[in-house]
Every structure is written in structure tokens, then in C-alpha cells.
Amino acid sequence: MTAHHRRSADSATAGDSAARDEAAFLAAYDPHAFPAMAVTVDIVALTLRGGALHILLVERGGPPFQGAWALPGGFVRAGQESLDEAAARELAEETGLDAALLERVHLEQLGSYGDPGRDPRMPVVTVAYLAFAPDLPEARGGGDASAAAWVPVADLESGAEAERGAEPDAARPRPQEQGPGYGIDGGDSVPRPASLPLAFDHPRIVADALDRARAKIEYTPLATAFLAEEFTIVELRGVYESIWGSPLHAGNFHRKVLSVPGFVEPTGTTAARGGARGGPRARLYRAGAARLLHPALLRPAAPQSATSEPRDTGKSKKVSGNVSGVKV
Amino acid sequence: MTAHHRRSADSATAGDSAARDEAAFLAAYDPHAFPAMAVTVDIVALTLRGGALHILLVERGGPPFQGAWALPGGFVRAGQESLDEAAARELAEETGLDAALLERVHLEQLGSYGDPGRDPRMPVVTVAYLAFAPDLPEARGGGDASAAAWVPVADLESGAEAERGAEPDAARPRPQEQGPGYGIDGGDSVPRPASLPLAFDHPRIVADALDRARAKIEYTPLATAFLAEEFTIVELRGVYESIWGSPLHAGNFHRKVLSVPGFVEPTGTTAARGGARGGPRARLYRAGAARLLHPALLRPAAPQSATSEPRDTGKSKKVSGNVSGVKV
DNA sequence: CGAATAGTGTCTATCAGACAGTATGAA
DNA sequence: TTCATACTGTCTGATAGACACTATTCG
Numbered sequence: 001m002t003a004h005h006r007r008s009a010d011s012a013t014a015g016d017s018a019a020r021d022e023a024a025f026l027a028a029y030d031p032h033a034f035p036a037m038a039v040t041v042d043i044v045a046l047t048l049r050g051g052a053l054h055i056l057l058v059e060r061g062g063p064p065f066q067g068a069w070a071l072p073g074g075f076v077r078a079g080q081e082s083l084d085e086a087a088a089r090e091l092a093e094e095t096g097l098d099a100a101l102l103e104r105v106h107l108e109q110l111g112s113y114g115d116p117g118r119d120p121r122m123p124v125v126t127v128a129y130l131a132f133a134p135d136l137p138e139a140r141g142g143g144d145a146s147a148a149a150w151v152p153v154a155d156l157e158s159g160a161e162a163e164r165g166a167e168p169d170a171a172r173p174r175p176q177e178q179g180p181g182y183g184i185d186g187g188d189s190v191p192r193p194a195s196l197p198l199a200f201d202h203p204r205i206v207a208d209a210l211d212r213a214r215a216k217i218e219y220t221p222l223a224t225a226f227l228a229e230e231f232t233i234v235e236l237r238g239v240y241e242s243i244w245g246s247p248l249h250a251g252n253f254h255r256k257v258l259s260v261p262g263f264v265e266p267t268g269t270t271a272a273r274g275g276a277r278g279g280p281r282a283r284l285y286r287a288g289a290a291r292l293l294h295p296a297l298l299r300p301a302a303p304q305s306a307t308s309e310p311r312d313t314g315k316s317k318k319v320s321g322n323v324s325g326v327k328v
Numbered sequence: 329m330t331a332h333h334r335r336s337a338d339s340a341t342a343g344d345s346a347a348r349d350e351a352a353f354l355a356a357y358d359p360h361a362f363p364a365m366a367v368t369v370d371i372v373a374l375t376l377r378g379g380a381l382h383i384l385l386v387e388r389g390g391p392p393f394q395g396a397w398a399l400p401g402g403f404v405r406a407g408q409e410s411l412d413e414a415a416a417r418e419l420a421e422e423t424g425l426d427a428a429l430l431e432r433v434h435l436e437q438l439g440s441y442g443d444p445g446r447d448p449r450m451p452v453v454t455v456a457y458l459a460f461a462p463d464l465p466e467a468r469g470g471g472d473a474s475a476a477a478w479v480p481v482a483d484l485e486s487g488a489e490a491e492r493g494a495e496p497d498a499a500r501p502r503p504q505e506q507g508p509g510y511g512i513d514g515g516d517s518v519p520r521p522a523s524l525p526l527a528f529d530h531p532r533i534v535a536d537a538l539d540r541a542r543a544k545i546e547y548t549p550l551a552t553a554f555l556a557e558e559f560t561i562v563e564l565r566g567v568y569e570s571i572w573g574s575p576l577h578a579g580n581f582h583r584k585v586l587s588v589p590g591f592v593e594p595t596g597t598t599a600a601r602g603g604a605r606g607g608p609r610a611r612l613y614r615a616g617a618a619r620l621l622h623p624a625l626l627r628p629a630a631p632q633s634a635t636s637e638p639r640d641t642g643k644s645k646k647v648s649g650n651v652s653g654v655k656v
Numbered sequence: 657c658g659a660a661t662a663g664t665g666t667c668t669a670t671c672a673g674a675c676a677g678t679a680t681g682a683a
Numbered sequence: 684t685t686c687a688t689a690c691t692g693t694c695t696g697a698t699a700g701a702c703a704c705t706a707t708t709c710g
Contacts, residue, residue, distance in 0.1 A: 607661025
């Protein structure tokens with residue numbers, strides 16, 4: 001990490017190795033001796049609206065990829081903020097949330113992307129972040145002309161109507177109540193590239209983010225980050241079904257959640273109403289203290305194709321072997 | 329991500345929004361309109377030597393942190409290589425391996441670190457990588473004066489004798505055959521910062537890498553990356569015991585490994601000799617085709633402290649909430 | 657031979673999933 | 684009253700872990 005390497009930096013002070021005073025070294029130090037490139041953060045912010053998984057996107061106002069959708073993000077303020085801080089700042093700017101609501105958002109680093117040519121203008125490394133948010137008010141955009149909107153994730157992965165327009169949320173048939181909320185990508189777990197025209201390499205970042213999200217709610221209680229402070233087990237099941245894209249057995253899910261220590265804790269109260277067409281009032285729960293689920297809530301096994309190769313979080317490859325399609 | 333943001337870039341061509349020709353846009357484009365910072369890759373390369381987990385480190389030849397150990401790494405060649413390629417290149421340079429051996433190394437991205445002040449010279453973002461390697465020949469160093477060596481991970485996490493010297497592998501009591509190889513950090517899963525003086529924020533990177541490694545071998549067959557092409561079940565168990573730091577039940581482990589489809593496949597041959605002090609010749613196996621283990625080989629449950637909070641891979645936090653000690 | 661080791665059989669507690677059953681409350 | 688719904692009971696198959704046992708081979 002950093003610049004501890006014998007190349008440019010240390011060789012610049014090569015004959016100077018006896019200088020024990022690091023302060024003096026740093027005072028005489030020339031930061032421009034290092035190669036530099038642009039560093040940005042990009043946020044894959046997910047939320048549930050009307051039982052369907054949505055992602056926060058912005059519309060590009062200028063080239064390249066003018067008119068296409070892109071992940072919200074921006075430059076890291078070098079030397080002034082950490083990567084985590086930059087991501088939190090960008091998310092706040094883009095959503096227009098106040099501190100109270102942002103408090104409930106889960107934000108974690110997803111990975112970095114730096115292929116040459118991923119931005120046609122110049123070399124850029126982006127550090128992608130993944131955010132889980134409860135249902136938020138409409139995005140306000142960054143304050144200038146660019147539009148920010150919550151877009152159904154299904155529109156990104158369902159190939160079809162993506163081509164025609166890609167207008168903000170309001171301009172398309174909102175899947176507000178489209179029956180059960182599950183069905184992100186039909187359930188097959190092989191990550192497909194997004195088909196709605198996303199700028200840059202954002203399709204891959206989104207695909208990686210969804211993989212991570214699907215895996216993360218297996219062994220952490222982060223599914224609760226999509227819900228209000230108090231929620232019912234049925235609502236929690238809806239989160240899993242929306243993100244995994246497949247229905248779960250109501251009874252078994254209920255018992256399983258209650259059996260995992262620290263996952264949820266009862267509030268003692270019940271929902272104001274029963275189900276839409278009758279039924280008892282569901283009990284309300286809060287998120288528990290556990291940071292990890294033991295035992296985990298494993299996804300229903302994907303229809304495995306002999307040699308399993310379903311979910312995987314994080315890119316990986318064999319070094320210098322053109323294995324698995326990654327050129328080295 | 330990238331530089332799709334309304335700040336410097338797009339505003340530089342603000343009145344120009346009718347310019348549909350992206351080629352023309354890019355020709356007239358000034359890359360220096362973007363803020364830039366240094367980007368490096370750092371490698372946490374792990375291997376097993378004599379039943380103990382080792383990490384590849386280099387000794388710093390100049391300030392800052394002169395004389396301290398650091399992770400091998402270097403600058404990303406902006407625009408010329410991907411992050412993965414940069415990591416593979418640095419690993420090859422540092423280990424002096426030829427392509428044939430590098431072929432067997434597993435390399436994956438770990439995460440990025442960019443706190444302000446992590447390098448006293450200037451702002452640097454590093455993209456950390458995690459590598460699993462079979463027992464490799466002695467590191468050769470980068471070709472110049474800096475020393476590169478495989479250091480027992482126990483020396484980093486065991487507080488004690490770390491202070492006194494931190495010489496390369498040969499200069500200290502080699503734990504070549506120190507009984508069973510398990511015992512990285514005594515078994516408690518709370519990640520402690522490394523105590524051998526590592527430069528920069530490398531202690532945290534190493535801690536994150538070990539967490540990732542311990543989790544990764546649970547649900548992937550990557551433990552085989554630490555072994556030769558053909559191996560016995562007992563050797564495979566040694567990998568798990570060394571990385572998890574606790575002994576496993578030999579019989580149950582044996583049956584479990586063979587029951588996971590695609591984990592290992594028999595070669596039909598047996599080892600040349602039986603155990604050191606007698607016993608049948610063990611059968612030899614190759615790595616199978618599976619990329620994920622189904623079901624997974626879960627770690628023995630850590631002695632949980634009521635509200636479990638053991639293993640966790642990947643940094644995470646609540647936005648703008650000073651929760652979990654991460655300052656925002 | 658004696659002892660250590662590779663590998664297997666068996667028992668038990670736990671867990672996931674299927675199914676059925678009960679009580680509640682909106683229409 | 685009807686019927687969808689929240690929640691619980693029970694059974695079955697799979698799995699993890701503990702223990703015992705056999706067979707092999709080095710010293």
C-alpha cells in the first residue's frame with residue numbers, strides 16, 4: 001500500500017538513507033514525484049419501495065454517456081476525508097437526507113474498479129460502496145440540473161423495456177404494487193450484466209453489488225436496514241424475498257428468524273391492523289444486537305448445474321492464467 | 329462512478345451541452361481538470377511453510393517507517409493496466425516467481441484504504457489484494473536493496489517477541505516444526521491489530537486479510553491453493569487448522585470433505601509413505617471443479633459472548649453515526 | 657510387535673423444509 | 684359468516700459432532 005516502494009519515491013532520496021529524521025525528510029519531500037490519477041466513490045444505494053427493490057441512479061447531463069443513467073458518486077477530496085466519509089457525503093448530497101435518516105442507512109465498501117479505459121476521458125479508479133436504506137423520500141438530485149431517481153432494479157436486469165427511454169421513476173409504469181415483490185431477475189443466480197443503458201462499467205458494479213447484497217443478508221441482520229425501526233416478521237420476509245427474488249415459506253421463516261439469537265427482539269406491541277384481507281395483528285419487532293446471524297439464513301439452494309457455480313462475492317482469478325475470463 | 333459528476337468535469341464544457349459527438353468532446357477534453365491522487369496496490373500474500381501460516385513482507389529501505397516491515401506493493405500504472413494486473417505484476421516482481429508457479433496462486437481484491445494521513449507524504453489510496461500461494465521458494469526481493477521475506481503470521485499477532493528486531497525469516501527461531509500448525513492468534517476471533525511494527529496502516533489491512541481468508545475457506549475450495557497439485561486429506565485439514573487456528577476432528581473432517589461435491593477428486597494414487605510414525609499411505613486428491621462449497625465447511629462456533637459478534641468480513645458502518653467506532 | 661495413523665461406521669442433537677392446524681380479524 | 688392471515692406443532696431428511704472401530708505401516 002501507500003508509497004513505500006523503491007521506485008520513484010525512495011530513489012529520489014537514495015543517497016540520503018542516513019537521514020533518520022522523518023520530519024526533515026517529509027519537509028524536503030516532493031509529492032509530485034508520484035504518479036497520480038483520479039479517484040472517485042460510487043454508491044449502489046438500494047431500498048425497497050412497494051415491495052420492489054430500487055436503486056438510486058442519476059441521469060448524466062453531459063458527455064460521455066450523456067442521457068444515460070449512472071451511479072451517484074463523485075471525487076474523493078484527497079487528504080481531507082476518508083473513503084467512507086466521501087461515500088457518506090456523496091450519498092447525503094444525492095438523496096438530500098438529513099442526519100437522522102442517514103443514521104439508519106447501512107454503508108459498506110464493495111470494491112474498487114480501475115480498468116484502463118473504463119472512463120474514456122482519463123484513467124479513473126472508483127471505490128464502489130453498497131448502501132441499504134429504508135424507504136426514503138424521493139431523491140432530490142444534487143442541487144443542479146442532474147436528475148436523481150429511485151429506479152426498480154428489475155428494470156436493469158430484465159432486458160426488455162430498458163431500451164425505450166429510461167426516464168425517471170415517475171415517467172414509467174411504477175411497479176408500486178405488482179403483487180409479491182420478489183423476482184429481481186427471475187431467480188437464476190448467474191449475474192447478468194445490466195441491460196438498461198448504464199454508463200461506464202456501472203453494469204458490472206451493480207451486478208457485483210446485488211451479489212453482495214444477496215449474500216450479506218444471509219449471515220447478517222442487515223435486512224432490517226431496509227425497514228422502519230419497528231417491523232413485523234412478514235415485512236422482514238418481504239425484504240428477503242425481494243432481494244433473493246424467490247418466495248420463502250412463511251411459517252418456517254417465521255420460526256427461523258425468532259430462533260436466531262439477537263436477530264430481532266419483540267417490542268411487545270402489535271401492528272395497528274391485521275392483514276389486508278383479514279387475519280390477526282402481527283407482532284412488532286426491533287433489530288436485535290447481533291451483528292452476525294448464527295446460524296445463518298441460507299438461501300434456498302439454486303438449481304445447481306452439476307458443478308455448482310452460483311453465488312460468489314468479490315472478484316477473483318488465477319494470476320496470469322487466463323482462467324475464468326479475466327485477462328491478466 | 330468514474331467522473332460522471334457535475335463538478336469540475338461536466339461544468340468545464342457546460343455551454344457545450346449540444347455537442348453530441350463524444351469523440352469531439354474527448355478530443356477537446358482536458359484531463360487535468362480532475363483532482364488526482366496516488367493509487368497503489370498492496371498484496372497480502374499468504375502461504376504455508378512447515379505447517380505455519382506465513383505472510384510476504386518487505387523491509388522498508390527509506391523513510392517513512394524506515395526499517396519497518398511493510399506489505400509488498402507499488403503504484404498502479406495509470407491507463408496501462410487494470411488493478412488486478414497491477415497486483416499480479418507486483419506479486420510476481422516481489423516473489424520472483426515464473427509464470428508456471430504464479431498460475432497456481434489465487435489472487436482476489438480485498439478492499440481499498442484511503443484514510444487521510446495514512447501515508448505522511450501525501451494522500452494515497454491503496455487497493456489491497458489477498459493472495460493464497462502454495463509453499464514457494466524463498467522470496468528474492470524486488471531486485472534492489474530491499475529485503476523480502478516470508479514471516480510467520482504468528483509473529484504479527486502474538487504481541488510478545490515482535491518488538492525485538494523483526495529480522496527476516498532466517499534470523500529468528502523458525503517454527504518449522506512447532507507441533508501442530510494451528511494457533512494463529514490463539515483462537516479468539518476478535519481481530520487484533522498486528523503488534524510487529526508494520527508500516528502505515530498495514531496492521532489493519534493484514535487483520536482484514538486474515539478475517540477474509542478465514543471466511544473464504546469456509547465456502548470456497550481455496551484452501552487447496554495452499555497445497556501442491558496433489559494432496560492428502562490430512563494435508564488439507566492442516567490448511568484449515570493453520571488458518572483457523574484450532575484443531576479439527578480428523579474423522580469428521582475427512583468425511584465432510586469427501587461429501588461436498590466438487591471439492592476434491594481422487595487421483596487413484598496414494599502418498600509414497602505413511603505417517604511419520606506409521607500408518608497407512610494416504611490417498612491423494614486433486615482440487616475439484618467446484619468454485620463454491622455446498623454445503624459449506626463452517627468454522628467451529630467461537631465461544632460466543634451472549635450477543636455474538638465474532639467473524640465479520642469487510643468493513644461496514646452506519647452513515648454519519650459514530651457507531652461501531654468508525655468515525656464519519 | 658507396538659504404536660501411530662488413514663479411513664469408516666454409528667449414534668445423537670440440531671436444523672431446514674414440508675405440511676397441518678389454530679386463532680384472529682377484515683370484509 | 685367467510686376467508687385470508689399470523690403463528691405454532693409435528694414430522695422427515697440432511698448435517699455436524701462425538702465416539703468407537705478397523706486396517707495399514709513405520710520404527
